[in-house]
Amino acid sequence: MSASFPIFAHVWRADAVDHAVAQTVDTAYAALNAVLPGGGWPQGALVEVLQPQAGLYEWGLLAPALAAVQSAQPRQLMVLVGAPCLPFGPALGARQLNMQRMVCVHSKGPALLWATREALQCADVAAVLAWLPDARSAHLRRLQIAAHAHNKLLLVFRPLRAQAESSPAPLRLLLEGVVRDEGNLLVHVLKRRGPPLGAPLLLNTWPPRLAALLAASRERLRRQREEGAPARLPSQVALPVTSPHSPLHALLDRIAHLDHH
Incomplete structure (x- = not known):
């Protein structure tokens, strides 16, 4: 059968993790890479991150990957849309992030969605981080299409109440802070191209x-x-x-x- 229909070899089976993701960014956490399709953050796709409060855990989780993106593309920009507070330069600088290549967009309501789409369409932008607490599934679908069309790394942060809503994001995570010797962050993989993950991952995201x-x-x-x-x-x-x-x-x-x- 495989000799007559070689295209079947490229069909993704829903009971297996999809490793045929075109391009990914290393998360810098081996345990997380091991459970993500393609072994990292998918580029050209929407990654939705849910957490109890904006600004709590996202930088610890994402800083290593974002620093690697900046290192690989030093002339490109990173756009922050609707960040809950002004990024603290010394702390992010200690995590090897170049603050001079970051652009913060502050607005409210529909303007946040417009700014996110515009950033995704900009050739000088490598990654977009957007805090969109009131976005709906239709809004996220348009952002997913834009991220795919322009092959951008897109991370959208939303509150826990969004967990009950449908989402077009191929990858959806929920973050939970803990106090343990082995780590400080539990990552629940709510959605991925593959079978459900039975237990959350424990990561150490401290500098x-x-x-x-x-x-x-x-x-x-x-x-x-x-x-x-x-x-x-x-x-x-x-x-x-x-x-x-x-x-x-x-x-x-x-x-x-x-x-x-």
Whole structure:
């Protein structure tokens, strides 16, 4: 049969992950690459990301891939449409993102959709990130068509309430923050070209320096417990968080000091 009809070899079966995606961007997370069709973020397609609050988890998840896109296409722009707050340059710079090649578009209502479509059609744009809490399925379908037509990396962020709505996005994720030694972000793959994923993925999206400091802090607490010394957690410290001598400020100061060296 395969000799008579070789085209069957290129037919995607719904019970298998579709690895015939034309072009993808490495997510920088091996576990996530392993479950995504094509092994990365699909280029020329809409990726829909749901989360409880805008601005919580998207940069940690996407920064490595976006930095790689900027490195590969240094003259191209990255457009942010409807970002919930102004991106914090030092933090994103520490994640190797070039803020000088980012364009932020602030608007409301239908103008957000218009700006997203215009950005997708621009030859000087490599990727578009759009926060569209009120977009409907028909709106997303038009954006999916535009992303495919212009082969752009498109990521759309929406609230959790959108989970019950239909979506034309080939890839749909839900993000959930956790506090564990192994990681800080659960990624639920709600939709992909392939069978459902039974369990969410646990990723560590902390910046390397912060991850190292947190690991050292956990190790210090472990040794204190083994030696019988009372371990004081940040929540047990009487100083207010706003105090310049609080543990939180000390940790942030150490991170800032490392980032300048």
